[in-house]
Amino acid sequence: MLDFSAIALAVHAIAATVWVGGMFFAYTVLRPSLGPFEPQQRLTLWNDVFTRFFIWVWVAVIALPVSGYLLVFIYFGGFGTVGLHVHIMHLLGLIMIGLFLLLFFTPYRHFQSAVNANEWPTAARHLNNIRRIVGINTILGLITIAVGASGRLWG
Template sequence: MDYIFPLANTLHALAAVIWVGGMFFAHQVLRPALGANEPPVRLGIWGRVFARFFVWVWLAVIILPITGYAMVYGDFGSFENAGMHVTVMHAIGWVMIALYLYLYVVPYGQYRQAVKAEDWPRAGKILPIIRRIVGTNLVLGLITIVVAVSGRFWG
């Protein structure tokens, strides 16, 4: 059983990097780069990007809580022994997951329908909603990373 904590820790870090790094790339790099394209091209690309990226986010949404709880209870025995930073990460993580679930079911579901119907004006109105949710989750993810690397030094 000595392998559980290193495995959980590794999977947890990889899932966080994939999710937060993917959001950073999409929000800060891909979005501005696609801005010069006509709406049908830009919105179609986003539809294909989301379809591929959200598979990875689903994996992260499953892996992060499982590995997080494995580390809390396997390494510390409980949240009480884990430190405040772990509780902060736990809370932010569930907010991020809730935002993602909402994003996937409501705006992304509507976006997929609009792109499939080639209703570019409707898709164009939904994309900023998705962008705001992704932007919010990106900020929360970056805060979580700061907490993760600095938390053990908190007084």
């Protein structure tokens, strides 16, 4: 029977897939494909991409800890009884969420203002900072997924 914890775990896995999959696509597929475009076109496109993608990232950064803590406290009975993999996932998850908040409220805000003001070199500089943070979060996200999905089999 599909119980509450199963629903929480399904939401958790979907949120992780959407967030980390989206970053992976942006970093490894979209970014190199935009090389031939003029800076103005490229930066405007990134602005549109972020506007749409970050809505889903906000959903994921709320859904992941909510569903994760529900699992810890309702299914496992607290952090005292969970496996090492959940502690590692928890730490990595909080770092990832912190990095996203940093990205959203600092370089992304500056990037948006620069694009709206047609200040292309400034926008490119802030995009570079966004790229660095997304690169780190993509790697952390892949590690977190590997840890979260495989941890129960660690023995």
